[in-house]
Amino acid sequence: MTDGGDMVGTQVTLAGYAESVRGRGGVCFVMLRDGTGRIQAFLKRDAMDESVFESIQSSSRESTISVTGIVAQKRPPKTPEGVPAPPPEYEVSVSSAEILALAEAPLPVGVVDDVNVGLDVRLDNRHLDVRRAHVNAMFQLRSKVLQYGREHLIEEGFSEMNSPKIIASASEGGTNLFPMMYFDTPAYLSQSPQLYKQLAVLGGLERVFEIGPAFRAEKHDTYRHLNEFVSFDIEAAWCDDEDVMGVLERMIHSIWSRISADDQDLVDIINTYRHTQGLESVIVEVPELPFPRIPYDDAIKIVKEGGGDIEWGDDIESHHCDLIASKYPGFHFIPRWPMSMKPFYIHHKEGEMGSTGGQLSRGFDLNYGRDEMTSGGQREHRVEVLEQNLRDMDLDPDDFSFYTDGFRYGAPPHAGWGLGVARLLMVLTGAGNVREVVLFPRDRSRVTP
Template sequence: MASQSLSGWPEVTDSDVKSSTAMTVAPEPTHMKGRLRRTRRSRRWLDERQGRARSMDETWHPTAYRTHTLGQIQREGADLIGQEVTVAGFLHASRGKGAICFADLRDGTGMTQVFAKADTLGEEQLSLLQGLTRESTLTVTGTVAQKRPPKTKEGETPPPPAYEVLATSVAVLAEAEAPLPLGVTDTVGAGLDTRLDNRFLDLRRAHVNAMFRLRAKVLQYGREHLITEGFIETHTPKIVATATEGGTDLFPMMYFDTPAFLNQSPQLFKQLCMSGGLERVFEIGPAFRAEKHDTYRHLNEFISFDIESSWSTDDDVMGVLERMLHHIWSSVANDAACQGHIESINAWRASQDEEAIEVIVPELPFPRVEYDDAIRIIKERGGSIEWGDDIDAENSDLLAQGLPQFYFIPRWPMDLKPFYIHQVEGEEGSTGRQLSRGFDLNFGRDEMTSGGQREHRIDVLCDNLRDMDLDPEEFEFYVAGFRHGVPPHAGWGLGVERILMVLTGAKNVRETVLFPRDRRRFCP
């Protein structure tokens, strides 16, 4: 059978080659019909192969270049035996000489073997196929056949059936230059910079391809959950006249003849939507931070889930956040396509001697550890921290002991949160300093996001701006929205990349972005 290679794509073995040379178009063996019993290994391989296929061709329609995807050939092969199909993809590998050739063709849904003979394909086209460089693109027309199953030992469960295309016509669409700047089938990991410089080839690797198909699912499930909670999708400006949050780490630009900036957050515009009566809004869009970070967790451009909800407190939107994450994790865990992507990622991790990832759905509700209690617990466990300090990763390690991986830290000191965060009325911290209705969400030692209830009273809002040495007049477009009544409201923002890092175990946030932007990279 075709096994899963270390690179994650199904791989055709020597036994497949030997069994195919005598292959004829035949019906599915009766011992495999209907009630095929699979071992754990073969079931995982089939689920991965079929899951990846479903992710692309659930609503598949033929195109000018192909009648079927390669995933369809494997998934629907029993119904396609003897039928003529046209498939297209990248040449993953080829072998054979003389009058025969075996070629592994790969597309975004999986891989299928093409078997070519001179007497059916013609010597000229066979020679062309045998000499074609890896990663060239081509179309193949031929008939579908079931590959002869390999011999199994007595008592051993037979593998699931696999299918191939017996080629009658081949057309080369684009020939790849050799050598490749990045090996697509290599199991030796290339450096991240080399991979990003050649991202178009890197994306052809199964585990990398799977990352971005999984990312699309995360966006889909997050969006659908927010819609079910009554949120409407909005889009706010990314070119602004002033800093959204009063910071200086902005990318300057010229807006015709006027200095402007790339927006660091949709925060102020979300709040104006609350003043406008939209009540519950969300946005999935880019944000830009000109911070000179050079870490595995930070980017200068990222995509963020942002929500804002009227008539809500910080407690209310913490509930929205934990329910959305629970929905994403639960949906991924129960989606065959997503599990196929996880299998591809785990196949690569295994080749690198890394532990497999498992999607464990978090329990609701997530624990709440108030800032006061967090400082006390960290001190009791030997941490070096004082009330009013931020909680760094080292101290978060101490705090996280005995907690589930997701947990909230609410009730931060007011002076550690932005000007638009609401204070806690009539409640002070253990040192007598003002507490806020701001919160953080952590995953283990790492902060995932922050949010809170917003200040909706214009007089307090303007005082907060002045306390942070900001001029309310520079925020007039924003402050004006609070002059004529605005509901109490709350919200948060969560980077999609942070979700993917947690979900896939990625060690570097750049693994989760197609073309990352950081202080050292803005091309490609």
Template sequence: MADWHPTAYRTHTLGEIQERGADLVGKEVTVCGFMEANRGKGAICFVDLRDGTGKLQVFLKGDAIGEESLDVVQRMTRESTLQFTGIVAQKRPPKLKEGESPPPPAYEVVANGVEVLTRANVPLPLGITDTVSIGLDTRLDNRFLDLRRAHVNAMFTLRARVLQYGREHLISEGFKEINTPKIIASASEGGTNLFPMMYFDTPAFLSQSPQLYKQLAVLGGMERVFEIGPAFRAENHDTYRHLNEFISFDIEAAWMTDEDVMGVQERMIHHIWKCVAENDQEHIDTVNEYRASQELEPISVDVPSLPFPRIDYCEAIQMIQDAGEEIQWGDDIDSSHCDIIAAKYPGFHFLPRWPMEMKP
């Protein structure tokens, strides 16, 4: 778990309290979050609070926080931002049927103070806990709310973990991280179109690759370098293999053959998948809960075996021809041809040994 430090607004995250609740029982804490729901009338109220680390129940009584403050919370709109100060307590365990195993202990905050940081306007343009399908335009127009949805937040967390695990592995193999310019004067790699722009009064382009700068770094004696960064390519992107803007792992190393480079790549991917499978199942489960509500198949993280298959260009051409497609040696392999290859090799695989005139 991350080592969160207190801020001016809170002493603990909600995830910290659930994770370390046994050590915090009886202690006063201050927490902040979005109000997911509230329940109760009269002299008591329960608030379901959520931040970026987890959820927590806050219990409020009128004689502890005052009738006026209690009334404000009971009439508060969903997704409003609230700050509570109170005492950590262990929640009463649920009633169990005979033979049922008790769940792990859960914790709550018994509030003695509350402050409204931001009141949410209603109605909300989209539901945070709803499972109703939402149009893409609505999601993008209200992206800050869309990101509060558990499965969307989980996907961004998984993305961050993939970058973290990949970076850690490359560093463990002796690579140094570099950052290269993204506004360039001319093409740094052939075969792709560039997005033009003006750099003050000088024509320039968005970088489509850090290739030149990586090679300069290696020639300068840095041995092994990598960059995790954006690339921009003005290409037809109506395929699953092309994007106009994307984030890539780019590596460069001295004294390596193509087989050595493939070894670095497959070890990195294996490490990423292994770490996600071992450390991040909770986020996979969150995504699958949403997918189940949409009647979609669950996703799983299957750690690939090493080494990955190597399918030489000549073998790939033969496979495509055997499937009845018209292709000759020297032709490019497009996305439909890749589907044919993937039917036989459904996991990660390499397509090396291309003709030099195609991939110089």
């Protein structure tokens, strides 16, 4: 929507939500809002059908209304002596109007009210919550992230795939699955496209990606976990962990660059809101390439130097990540984890040992500050090593034949990763909770709306 100066005198028809309806006498002001902006509609009782005028004047906030009228310059506000007049603004001088759908009152959550609404109430009324400008902007940014990420991967030669979400057995292991009945057969909701994207690569698709849901039946209750989340996943043949780390950092760099260049308006809307809450602006700072690599060995040293209680072979926990984040506040990779801490399908190279002599893997994480964004790695493509890995972890290879059978007929070395879309959005939007950037989140206690 332009500021309207070039449209003065033109007849227009506009429809939108009535953000406010003011004026109780012979005049009425309706602030109309749609996905592109807002404009004031000015109604005069004696300039239009009286019953229509009254229906508009008595309509409730957030009702949808259509108006037809002439674009005109607003009457300038009275300004005190010596104060310069503000720039001209424009409005629609209405000749006819129609209520498309009346909103019930009161609203369960105010769209422009001066009160902070709790997240839970907002999520119960997400369709109204999304009408708030900054919430709307967050979801438009989410769409941009998905678009730019997808376009970047396609440019790097990846093709998009879809894997089944109803599966017969665990496709990755290590997490609890949601059980379900598939007709008369017990089945599960997929926790990861891991196995299927590998099978696609083994089948010769070479470079694939998928943006899709994953389901985990973990009873976690944190700002960064959901039981259903959208994962940005890739898998690439003839690649090692370093190669796909390169894909990942280039993709994030591309997303940040394009948002910084083209979508600052969305970020500004978010910042306008943040300022009313006393929060600092979020700044889209394009990260420099390459991202820092802090191998597990070095990460352990940093944690120890920072006073953290940790030994080689321990997991790097959230409070340890705080110590690392104080040195590396932005994106950083943590590659070369101990093989003993990684799943059986992660590749290792014989002779690559950590500082205490333990076997290293080709698994890596990507963190932003304290938060894990991605986990990935080079996969083990040699079936006999896969089976040995299982035995080393006290697992029975026969129980994993659904996985290992795919590797019996030749397999390219390959690597991949899975990126939590909502976690990336948290970084971009400054949201303190993944639920902010997921339209209809599913957590431990929420299955509606």
